[in-house]
Amino acid sequence: MASLEVENVVKRFGPVEALKGINLSADDGEFLVLVGPSGCGKSTLLNMIAGLDSITEGRIIIDGQVVNDVHPKDRDMAMVFQSYALYPNMTVERNISFGMEMRKVPKPERDKAVMEVAKLLQIEGLLKRRPGQLSGGQRQRVAMGRALVRNPKIFLFDEPLSNLDAKLRVEMRTEIKKLHQRLGTTIVYVTHDQIEAMTLATRIAVMQNGELHQFGAPQEIYDRPANTFVAGFMGSPPMNLIPARIGKNGAGVNAEIATADERTLRLQLNGQAASLENRVNSEVLVGLRPEAITDPESRDAGAIIQEVECLVEVTEPTGPDMLAVLRLGGIEAVSRMRSSSRVRPGERAKFAVNMSKAVLFDPETEQRI
Amino acid sequence: MSSIIDRPAATRGGVLGWLQVQLPKIVLAPTCVITIVFVYGFILWTTYLSFSRSRMFPNLGWAGTKPHENLWANPVWYKALENLAILGTLYIGIATVLGLFLATLLDQRIRQEGFIRTIYLYPMALSFIVTGTVWKWMLNPGLGIEKLMHDFGWTGFQFDWIVNSDMAIYTVVMAGVWQSSGFVMAMFLAGLRAVDDEIIKAASIDGASLPRIYVRIIFPMMRPIFLSSFVVLGHLAIKSFDLVIALTGGGPGFATELPATFMYKQTFTRNNIAVGSASAVMMLVTVAAIMVPYLYSELRAQKGVQR
């Protein structure tokens, strides 16, 4: 168990800056998820934490000790890889115990540890097989076993679930979460799947193009994204970013949104009136999650609700609920309704907008206001 | 695995329709006929000749096992087999080890890798006759490497293997290794490139040092390539004819005679087609002993992948 700090870490490949000064930290026992689209630098950062890639600038600190120049084998970390990286020439048992063998752990001790881990992961029956004879899910378990058996300070996961089919992925996700709750070891987990990030993490780092966009607890990132990228990346369907104009309304301010039928919707921004004074008449983006635009019957009690009327373009039933596409401020905004909702495409309907969940972004800087 | 479309849904009747259906088989037919006649037919034919009274010309008169008995009573044949054993062992062994060694070194992120690889591999493009001609010249005791060393002042240096009947076979090994090791290197390099990066990372985190990673994990993963290179080199060794002819002509005396040269000489210069055929049959049996299980397993493995 250990804490981890990443301080101003920069990675350059020749002239290309792959990581542009990353600052992160994870307390002992935390589940830190690095999430972002492919090529954002999250795997590079994980490799640097593991010691598999060199650090151009900055420091990586584990338990208060700088490990920049410590060999991977001396960092006391274990890693689960995307391709599982099982040694094809060794049996499952040897795969799991190889790390201990390299550390000259005596055989009886190794065997005992392997058995324990095998029992934990329910792979006792597979110990004598080779990786080639295992299914994807079984390989995944063996790869986790290889990491678990070492009982390391920190676990590193590099997209461990992306090679599994959808059903198995959900199962293994739960399994990993259970393991973390049980072992309490610090975990750094890389994924491009925002649902994995939301479900697993105690803290999430959202990255793009080598930059850290936001670092915080899952709910905070979901509710108050730092910028439009985070707003669009986290959540599915993503947050609606509706172009609007700030208008004055006596003491308060409104967000004025153009609708498809050339009317103007005025959403009151009462809570933020003071801070928006200087933005009157300028453009903003109103960020609303689909579930913040809903049918009036399923509105959130206790929230600031404003009712609007709008033309529905398309409806998409998903089973548990129904998505309705509206044209607001020139974009297609998605609203999440009850599945029993009777809105029809091409008809006008009433919607309840939860203004307490609304966030505003500056269209120029793309940052939250 | 079944055909994409076993049969066109609506077939035209008559001869044309029949032709349409049979067209693929008709296209394949010439190759099948050629294979049946020129490969399997000829194998049977030669096998028959090895039991015949053929001398200078093929003669269908039955001689029973006499030619085979003659073959196995011929000391040159034993010399040829002994040489094949030496050549096979050393040539396969050295070329494999050297190929793996060079591939491993080239796999260490070498800047000029493409260029160096090209140099290692070019001998494979040459004819064994060219290789033999050049090495014969370099190994010439009076003017070649021996004289080179003498010129450098090492007057005691002796390198007359090519005219020394005890050592001549090793010159065949040298030239053969020179020609083929680059190819083995290329096969291993391709194999090393196919190793998943993450496996090396995993082993590194597991605490294995780089040499250990190679010995314990990567080299064992190269098993199929060891097998292929063994098969290819073994096959080349058994068939090797041109190299010996160009380098030593089988000499001095019979010192570098191989089954391939033995067969050729018996058949074409010693007018003993029956014995020559008997030796050819022995060569085929040896090759088949290596190739048939290999091809069988390869085809099986391939099917396994498809299903």
Place this chain on the structure above:
Amino acid sequence: MSFHVSRPASGTQTLWRVLLYSILIFFALIYLAPLYVMVITSLKSLDEIRAGNLMLPPLDPNFDAWAKSWSAACVGVECSGISRYFFNSFKMAIPAVAISTFMGAFNGYVLTKWRFKGADIVFALILFGCFIPFQIVLVPMATILGWLGLAQTTPGLILVHVTYGLCFTTLFFRNYYQAFPDELIRAAKLDGAGFFQTFWRVLLPNSLPIVVVTVIWQFTNIWNDFLFGASFASGNAAPMTVALNNVVNTSTSVKEYNVDMASAIYAALPTLIVYVLAGRYFVRGLMAGAVKG
């Protein structure tokens, strides 16, 4: 498989890199030495060769030996140079490569896209032909060539090379077409293309890489062949390799090492040029030929 363990470039690591490059360069020089010797010897005069040293560059480089080899070297008893045999090899290789590649392409097409019962067995039987020691077919082949009146002729050699090249060309195309998406063939069929149209219009235009690999493989093998040439065409129709061997082993005159080497260069040049220009495809062919099935 490039990976880097984060460690500062310490002294031992630099030393290790130096050692690594030294070994690689050392072996590169060894592999290059015979080529170097071959070239410089061919540029020297006979006197210089006798007096000089194997490795020293020529004092007065000239192409006399090349000229003599081309038009006046003794091949056996006839001293009119090797040019004729050089062209013999081309006359043999080009048709043989073309025919065997063409047939191999069709065979691969049928064996993968028009599969019939027993196609796998037929393929295995064809494949075995790649690996027989050719000694087993020499006498019957000589007899058949005699019957056909093709003994000691270039067409005879073409027939032989097509026959024993077919298994390789079939193997190459079969493995390539195996990976070719069946959907495209199905689409072509639904579009109304027949057996030949599908091949010409859909499959062949997408086969350039394997055609190049096959052509290079076949050309190299046929050009470099010695056994068939020596067995079936040792006279005026002899290919280059046979002529080279005769030049080197001629007993009519003094040993002219420079002429031998020049002749060897002529024999090596076509395949070397192919290798330098299309090395990638050459290697791919070698791999395909080695990792079978």
